Amino acid sequence: MHFSFYIKRKMDLVHMIKQYGRTSLQDEPRSGRPNTANNDWNTARVDELIKVDRRVKLKEISLKLDILKTNFYEIVHDKLGYRKVSARWVPKMLSDEHKRQRVEISQILLHRCQQEGDETVDVGPGGDHHVRNKLLEHLITGDETWLHLSTPKTKRDSMTWKHPSSHVTKKFKV
Incomplete structure (x- = not known):
């Protein structure tokens, strides 16, 4: 707290005591509806x-x-x-079931790539040879994304x- 603020508040208190004769900071009883x-x-x-x-x-x-x-x-x-x-x-918070499914599907895809050897050779510009896996080329992955009706800004x-x-x-x- 700044010193000047403290002095100002104290001076306000002294002023209130002098002006209204109050010595207590508690609410005084007053008329009117409670x-x-x-x-x-x-x-x-x-x-x-x-x-x-x-x-x-x-x-x-x-x-x-x-x-x-x-x-x-x-x-x-x-x-x-x-x-x-x-x-x-x-x-992202995954349940144990979601984690198990992801591992299982990944193992199936990995096994398929190893067994089938679905590879082709492409000749790129400049005569470079690139080995591609067709299975992986057509694989789309993602995660579960929650979309809310009302998204707070x-x-x-x-x-x-x-x-x-x-x-x-x-x-x-x-």
């Missing part, structure tokens, strides 16, 4: 909306439920224990609400 947004019914509504769409933004829910953002923040963080997190980037867009008991989300690299 805060009723922070009740069990609103808490259940907020929890349901977050469970339906984990990417929903704080402002959207507060507008939909007509709850002030400060009350909403208290419900989401303090009462429900949610926090906004980004998915963790991990390399930024890290912030991909952030989701996470409850302490929910699992860690992973985002696979494409």
